[in-house]
Amino acid sequence: MEVQSVLEPEEFERTLAARDLTRAQELLARASTGDVVDELDRLQASESAVAFRLLPKDRALEVFELLDPASQGDLVRVLRTDETAAVFEPMDPDDRVTLLDELPAGIATRLMSGLSDDERLLTTTVLGYPKRSIGRQMSPEVAVVHGEQDVATALAHVRDVVDDSETIYTICVTDNTRRLLGVVSLRDLISAAPTTLVAELISPADTADATEPAEDAARRCAERRHLALPVVDSEERLVGILTVDDALRIIEEAESEDLARQGGAEPLRRHYLSTPIIRIVRSRVVWLLVLAIGASLTVQVLEVFEETIGKLVVLSVFIPLLIGTGGNTGNQAATTVTRALALGEVRPRDAMKVLGRELATGATLGLVMGSLGFAITSLIYDVGIGSVIGLTLLVMCALAATVGGLMPLLAKAVRADPAVFSNPFISTFVDATGLVVYFLIAKLILGI
Template sequence: MTGVGDLDLDRTTATVERTLREQRVADLAGVLAPLTVPDVVAVLERLPGRDRAVVYRLLPKEQALEVFEALDPTLQGELVRGLQDEDVAGVFARLGPDDRVSLLDELPATVASRLLRGLVPAERELTAVVLGYPARSIGRRMSPGYVTVHPGDTVPEALARVRSRIDDAETVYTVPVVDDGRRLVGVVSLRDLMRSEPTSVRVEDLMRAPYAVPAASDAEAAARRCADLKLLALLVVDEEERLVGILTVDDALRILEEAESEDQARIGGSEPLRRPYLATPVRAVVRSRVVWLLVLGVGATLTVRVLEAFEATIAQMVVLSVFIPLLIGTGGNTGNQAATTITRALALGDVRPRDVGRVLAREARTGASLGLVLGAAGFVLASLFYGAAVGAVIGITLLAVCTLAAAVGGVMPLAARRLGADPAVFSNPFITTFVDAAGLVIYFLVARAVLGL
């Protein structure tokens, strides 16, 4: 079954909405039948909440589970509230423990408790293991469903063990090797097991050193490690090096996607929506933006106060006001470029808070170089129209502002990480506000010195 294109998907969504409005629910099954799982997810993301549950109930049982797993946790929670209890219990029981935990975080406590009580004891215990870790730790995102082998197992014994757990394990391509105390001692790939012909070969002859992270470590950092090492699965251990779970590459990529979306939203001065845009109510979009706008509005009063303080300087030479948008815009953009670069470098592990001195020096040099180029251009253009004195003010100010903006923009994300805050929060919006005010102070001080005002 092949997917449909964007245009056909829009038509399909429109057909579904029209069929629902006309209350021809029986015809919906025929509309949904040719759609793949990603297509159905895309349709559900575009539907209002009240219609989403109706469409979901018409999906075949196996496809329904795949569709549910592919939805964002927030949409899963809304869908659960629109389904009947027996529908919810069936889907919930068939989810993996890590997916159950993501869903439980979106549900009211009473609903979550009821769903947990409906699980068989073994599944409830696995889910409880994941629930026991902090919200942003990798323990909260790992899967406790895995298959292990022992160093002394022969290859046939190991393959038989993998085969017996193949329906329960999250993945069987990476097989952890543990001792009798469940401590992680190595890892072996299914490929190596299957291509080993002699029955006397043991797992300890094939295993290699494992890559593992503590369960309490940050989920994003663990996911980044999994992606950087190009692993199919990253092993998760407790404080005593006992295996407690695995992070598969698809879950790692999902964590990184969420982190990237969060950083981009905060760099732009808003909170992440945590759900597809078209499925987000307008009031939620407003809430995600209004607080930041209010904070930045208050911060902008600092710029107003600076202008008031130099009102007499502006009155003596009104032409200075012409260049204010250019100078504060250039400073803000320079600071944002530096902050975005360093925030990304932090996420990738290229820099750490202890590198603040090196980052400050590099960004100051970078800002000065940019300032020389832009300042020279500003001097030439301003001199042509307003004279060499005004050109000198613009050139010197651009040099100083670019140097300051780049240095501040590079250091602020590192300072945020040192304080335990999200570096993206300290990036573009706050840097722009700070650089605007500082840039105006520099501008008017340079003007007073050069022009003798």
């Protein structure tokens, strides 16, 4: 057995660019499957196809199933029809659907037409559920037994379907109409006497509705430590199953999307180095335009208080400090509440509790920051300026924390993504309102 070695991206890419295919094939043969997947995800589609064709058939299937869906789609676009059919047919139905979502309708139709009738029916069933629903992410290939069967019969059936089932560690128990009665673990079946009825071993099943958001079902599966979560339709009939590895993948993808949106960009759906520049631009430009429009509010506020600034120019010196502190306070609150939402620790109905906690937190932070600002500014300028800065920091921290804490709850209540109402949006909002507070306090205390 040949010892695996680390695939060095720079060496492999130089070898591939020089079209030394024999050497490239040797490097791939010695590399781990994970390294090969990472490298194909990095490459542009044309180069990825060259490398993919150097893999033996069995390994090519394994590598293809582990690629990012976007990378799979890129490969399918450049591979020959027979090559795409060879990797598409062995895929699980839910993985096929994920790939089809990345492809133009013409290519998707061609791939579907090449499937057997049974596989096409399974894939079409998954395709029929709404995007981002758990029905679209589940596997319809489920190991099913019946309550009236004895353990020996049930185990024999499980052995027959093991190759066609997504998992056999959690086995669903249904009646003759596929209505879910509960679940039984493989461990319980193996441990029981052969003549024991399956009905005696059934445990209540935690289920997911096929149309509910995939992220909600995935988090429930992970948080309750299920190996798998049965998926049912509106009449409690079993339609599929979500395994814990798929649940963790869904959660990881959702958190990656949230992280990107917190930075004011749409998430990239492929490896950064293989993403065309124009796609990166598109993922960022919309948010930059939205934030630029929002920032114009700050300009309008400065114009309104131009006379106030003119009477005491020193006020303008503190603007970056004040809006920066307010924005950071709001972002901290938004991040904390968004995380709590994701973990199920708070819900929109907890808005008043969150408001109270964030108002108290912001006021306490403002008291600390304001006291420090008052002391330093009074020493450098005078007590009047120090009072303005200290009081403004107190009000801005309280306001920013409250707004930052409530925005994710508002987003959740209207079925929007809480990450959209995150750092950039809150910073822009707090900048404008904070400046209004600042200049009003200055006019009140300094009489200008």
